[in-house]
Amino acid sequence: MKNLVIVILSLISTIAFSQKGTIRGTVYDGSTRETLVGVSVVIEGTYTGTATDLDGKFALQTEPGVYDLRLSFISFQPLTVEGVEVKANNVTVLNDLELGESTVELEDVVVTARAIRNTEAALQTMKAKSSVMLDGISAAKMELIGDGTAVEAARRVTGVTIEDGKYVYVRGLGDRYSKTILNGVDIPGLDPDRNSLQMDIFPSNLIDNMMVSKNFTADMPADFTGGLLNVTTKDFPDRKVFSVSAGTAFNPDVHLKDNFLSYDGGDTDFLGFDDGSRALPNRARQSNIPTPISGASQDEVVDFIKSFNPQLGVKEQTSLMDYSLGFSYGNQIDLNSDSPKAPKLGYIFSLSYKSEYDFDDDVKYGEYQKYIDPGTYEMRYATRQNGELGERSVLAGVLGGIAYKTNFAKYRFTAMHLQNGVSRAGKFSIDNDASAVGQSGYYAESDNLEYNQRSLTNFLLSGTHVFQESGWEVDWRLSPTFSSSQDPDIRKTAFTFRSDADVMFNAGAGGNPTRIWRELSEVNATAKLDLTKEYQFNGKDALLKFGASHNYKQREYEILFFDIQFLEGSRGTSLMLRRY
Numbered sequence: 001m002k003n004l005v006i007v008i009l010s011l012i013s014t015i016a017f018s019q020k021g022t023i024r025g026t027v028y029d030g031s032t033r034e035t036l037v038g039v040s041v042v043i044e045g046t047y048t049g050t051a052t053d054l055d056g057k058f059a060l061q062t063e064p065g066v067y068d069l070r071l072s073f074i075s076f077q078p079l080t081v082e083g084v085e086v087k088a089n090n091v092t093v094l095n096d097l098e099l100g101e102s103t104v105e106l107e108d109v110v111v112t113a114r115a116i117r118n119t120e121a122a123l124q125t126m127k128a129k130s131s132v133m134l135d136g137i138s139a140a141k142m143e144l145i146g147d148g149t150a151v152e153a154a155r156r157v158t159g160v161t162i163e164d165g166k167y168v169y170v171r172g173l174g175d176r177y178s179k180t181i182l183n184g185v186d187i188p189g190l191d192p193d194r195n196s197l198q199m200d201i202f203p204s205n206l207i208d209n210m211m212v213s214k215n216f217t218a219d220m221p222a223d224f225t226g227g228l229l230n231v232t233t234k235d236f237p238d239r240k241v242f243s244v245s246a247g248t249a250f251n252p253d254v255h256l257k258d259n260f261l262s263y264d265g266g267d268t269d270f271l272g273f274d275d276g277s278r279a280l281p282n283r284a285r286q287s288n289i290p291t292p293i294s295g296a297s298q299d300e301v302v303d304f305i306k307s308f309n310p311q312l313g314v315k316e317q318t319s320l321m322d323y324s325l326g327f328s329y330g331n332q333i334d335l336n337s338d339s340p341k342a343p344k345l346g347y348i349f350s351l352s353y354k355s356e357y358d359f360d361d362d363v364k365y366g367e368y369q370k371y372i373d374p375g376t377y378e379m380r381y382a383t384r385q386n387g388e389l390g391e392r393s394v395l396a397g398v399l400g401g402i403a404y405k406t407n408f409a410k411y412r413f414t415a416m417h418l419q420n421g422v423s424r425a426g427k428f429s430i431d432n433d434a435s436a437v438g439q440s441g442y443y444a445e446s447d448n449l450e451y452n453q454r455s456l457t458n459f460l461l462s463g464t465h466v467f468q469e470s471g472w473e474v475d476w477r478l479s480p481t482f483s484s485s486q487d488p489d490i491r492k493t494a495f496t497f498r499s500d501a502d503v504m505f506n507a508g509a510g511g512n513p514t515r516i517w518r519e520l521s522e523v524n525a526t527a528k529l530d531l532t533k534e535y536q537f538n539g540k541d542a543l544l545k546f547g548a549s550h551n552y553k554q555r556e557y558e559i560l561f562f563d564i565q566f567l568e569g570s571r572g573t574s575l576m577l578r579r580y
Contacts, residue, residue: 021086022334023060024238025094027052027071031101036073037408038468039099044068044080053407054466054473055236059334059344064088077102091239133214150202150210150231157212159227167196170212170227177226183233183414183460185479186221186551188524199229202397202418208232219530219547235412236346236403237330245326254359260319261359261390261425263449264311270355272394272421273453278488280517280560281307305564312493312513313447314425319390324354346403351396358391363426369436382436385446387428394421408468414460424450430494430510444510445503446494450487457482471534475547481524490516505566515562525552 035056042049069081076099180197213228266275290296290304330348368379401414426448434441462477494510495503530547
């Protein structure tokens, strides 16, 4: 009986405790918009209180009701927040709390509590008070506008332009002058010919904010001149987050069209990567592939050619509507709820998926030359291509993170994987002008099949330590990133039309059937250490910051090109695949 009473009392106490609510908030310096460490936060009329941690955040647990909070800090005006409502098993967030400098003796400042922080207003304040030229966009604005990817959101930042729907340039300068980093550390690109990262692979619901720096500071990388874009992912939610979203879009010129061009791909195309149906046959990597001129038998040559995917032509099918799906879950936990300075554990997990279609029934490509006559200023065409192009893009992203924080230290681990697959099918008519320089003159029709898959996997382990008494702050980051961009089995099959209306493969005209495999893989590992010291200089607050960083990069790039050759000999016509 005694044990039963103890169990019942324990359950009652647990239930009673679970009925408490939580007040969380962030305190800022009103003049610089920097967070304040060590601010005293007390519920008036009680002994319940705490202090802000290294991020300027605080958390208090109390019984349901309406309370007044008093915030105080040396050399700042005290702040009283009235009417803070606390509900059972709920979190009240007060993130827009600013303390003004106490230059003269004034009465206490009193504000009415607000449970929603306008993060875009905070970002504007930070821009105005920053010592460098900053611009950016917050997660709140991205959610309000409904931007699906980082590149859609970045185009709303002043001075930012987007090229090819993927690349972010600052101040209108080219690729070599702009740089993109992730969570303050270097991240590799997915194109061997570009310095910028393709930003269309970042879903907006994984991003906390994006900031563009338009001039230099010592803690930034030295390989940019135009602008630096820093993408910060989410890590430590203020309250429990659980969201499920779905969206769709319809364009009558693109969607539900029964003449949409496509081709048979793999079973995992809907996830953004090939299942191996486009993979290069193993024998194609041999130093001496089977060909008639290599001494291989006809059967060996035929078997080798048959090992390649036989589909070379486009097909028509019905295009679906665009759609997107999203899921996010996160929270933070007080590991010792009885202590106001208890360490906290935060976690977040997010999934996103988006499928988009694009169809253009009037695609035009051209190659033009100048006339030999120097007095003729118009251009003449050498080759013109007109046709149709269908494209389907799939973007999937997953992010998981965990953070552990005490009042003066924070540790964070984040893992992220992004996967993007784009399938294209086009059918073109080719007109080559024989009177142009170096041209043979022909008409042809070409079927083009392409697939591009890109992936980026990033890990971040970081820590921040504040030594309040000495004024030192130490921030360290370790971040390996693995990226790849693959174009498996790009196929082009052109039939040349002769004058007698026959069609044929012609190496000197439309060309022989070709297959291309391209692959870029890169490993990027970054280690960074920043030390910051606060001190007084001529009676004013001053800041000294220095540190070191190291970046290891390894990149491999391979292109394999095959074309079919038709050989005439004693055995008749033979087929041969050549590799470049």
